[in-house]
Amino acid sequence: MTVHLVGAGPGDPELLTLRALRLLETADVVVHDRLVDPRILDLAAPWAERIDVGKRPGGPTDAQARIHAVLLEAARRHDVVVRLKGGDPFVFGRGGEEAEALRAAGVDVEVVPGITSAIAGPAAAGIPVTMRGHASGFTVVTGHEDPAASRHLDWDALARLGTTLVVLMGASRAGAIAERLLDAGMAPDTPVAAVQSATTDAQRTLRTTLAALDDHPVDAPAVLVIGTVAGLDVVDGHPRIHDDELERLAADLT
Numbered sequence: 001m002t003v004h005l006v007g008a009g010p011g012d013p014e015l016l017t018l019r020a021l022r023l024l025e026t027a028d029v030v031v032h033d034r035l036v037d038p039r040i041l042d043l044a045a046p047w048a049e050r051i052d053v054g055k056r057p058g059g060p061t062d063a064q065a066r067i068h069a070v071l072l073e074a075a076r077r078h079d080v081v082v083r084l085k086g087g088d089p090f091v092f093g094r095g096g097e098e099a100e101a102l103r104a105a106g107v108d109v110e111v112v113p114g115i116t117s118a119i120a121g122p123a124a125a126g127i128p129v130t131m132r133g134h135a136s137g138f139t140v141v142t143g144h145e146d147p148a149a150s151r152h153l154d155w156d157a158l159a160r161l162g163t164t165l166v167v168l169m170g171a172s173r174a175g176a177i178a179e180r181l182l183d184a185g186m187a188p189d190t191p192v193a194a195v196q197s198a199t200t201d202a203q204r205t206l207r208t209t210l211a212a213l214d215d216h217p218v219d220a221p222a223v224l225v226i227g228t229v230a231g232l233d234v235v236d237g238h239p240r241i242h243d244d245e246l247e248r249l250a251a252d253l254t
């Protein structure tokens with residue numbers, strides 16, 4: 001028996017991997033999160049059992065242990081069990097814990113990576129997370145840290161890194177995150193984009209600055225992008241390319 005930990009991508013079913021689609025079509029049971037787009041669940045066979053184990057605010061404190069129990073039970077009853085998670089199963093999806101729990105119970109695990117919202121969210125708004133002249137790296141963090149974590153995020157260090165900062169699970173704490181980064185010395189006019197419900201019909205992008213972020217509500221699910229790339233829309237908009245960068249591009253072409 002094998003449980004397939006499958007990444008469902010950010011929302012749009014066209015962004016599923018071929019492997020994810022094939023597994024969905026053959027699954028006996030699909031155990032899924034709340035954020036998985038209904039259009040993706042529709043791709044499962046009509047006879048497949050669908051189990052929603054999505055956590056809700058104020059839900060039981062042992063919700064994760066209950067998910068492990070559901071997966072073990074499904075693995076005992078069925079040949080093809082798909083554990084479907086939004087984005088990539090190993091990016092803030094607790095996929096690591098689920099894999100460990102299954103392996104400890106003697107159940108085989110296959111991981112099928114998915115397109116993470118950390119990259120696809122910005123991309124859907126025309127924001128490249130790295131770009132010559134803007135950012136030579138990107139850092140992905142949670143905006144909702146586990147209070148019991150043994151090591152906490154060092155926001156002072158994050159503010160100094162100079163890479164694009166991508167924050168998941170930060171919608172309700174956007175103002176507090178901005179304040180923390182401003183306290184750490186990040187420039188108030190640093191561009192910020194909040195890409196909400198990326199790649200779905202409800203996609204909306206808020207463009208603002210770090211200093212003004214607290215003035216705007218951000219609806220979950222959202223990816224916060226902080227850094228100069230957040231001021232760009234290289235697909236539909238007018239990219240703000242610096243003059244020195246234009247000169248470098250012209251030199252590259254000659």
Ligand SMILES: C[S@@+](CC[C@H](N)C(=O)[O-])C[C@H]1O[C@@H](n2cnc3c(N)ncnc32)[C@H](O)[C@@H]1O
Binds near residue numbers: 169
């Ligand atoms: C528990 S994390 C799971 C992340 C997921 N494993 C991934 O790789 O995208 C949930 C967070 O992912 C982000 N997210 C997931 N889907 C999104 C979407 N379609 N648009 C914007 N943000 C999304 C939000 O920050 C949300 O709070």
